[in-house]
Ligand code: CTP
């Protein structure tokens with residue numbers, strides 16, 4: 001009841017997000033993916049919509065339903081995710097890159113299903129690097145307010161601060177990979193130009209609402 005009388009923090013704003021894993025094919029029936037469930041990205045899309053924003057969610061393969069009122073664009077590969085983001089980035093106020101994007105794709109994708117052979121017990125895959133969607137959006141001349149995510153396995157404070165600077169973004173949200181992938185709860189560390197602060201362990205929808213408040217607050221302080 002009280003929520004209905006609170007100001008909508010992102011009213012009139014347009015928010016673009018990526019979420020979930022990507023899937024990089026090896027052959028027509030196999031591929032390489034990762035353990036991202038999409039839960040944090042979907043929770044953030046829902047929270048942004050609740051806060052009054054017009055929300056577009058570019059999603060890799062997940063088992064989740066699109067949040068109410070959110071336009072979802074389904075993609076599979078990192079290249080498709082890059083294309084979908086760039087087809088929709090113009091006019092966005094905020095870009096939140098939550099997806100666990102594959103850093104590499106298989107260079108020698110087979111047209112046919114790979115078959116086992118009796119005399120060959122090893123398989124050689126070669127890889128080429130995927131474009132960095134977040135870095136490319138952050139390099140646009142009229143860029144939206146860019147928020148990145150980083151799942152690290154250790155040294156979060158050091159890696160998070162360094163990654164924010166390297167990606168040239170105002171806000172980077174860090175978490176520990178094995179504490180978040182597939183889980184309903186998480187804990188976040190926010191890195192900005194002033195240092196870092198923590199959002200303690202909570203369910204992802206609660207964290208998403210807190211994060212939307214943090215982003216909305218910083219957006220009003222940012223001179224374009
Ligand atoms: N990201 C992206 N496109 C990529 C890779 C990453 O948009 N091709 C985004 C992610 O969505 C995330 C941020 O970049 O918001 C950081 O991703 P991360 O994998 O932690 O960073 P990398 O620069 O890929 O570094 P690392 O070598 O640690 O994987």
Ligand code: CA
Nearest residue numbers: 100101102103
């Ligand atoms: Ca990466």
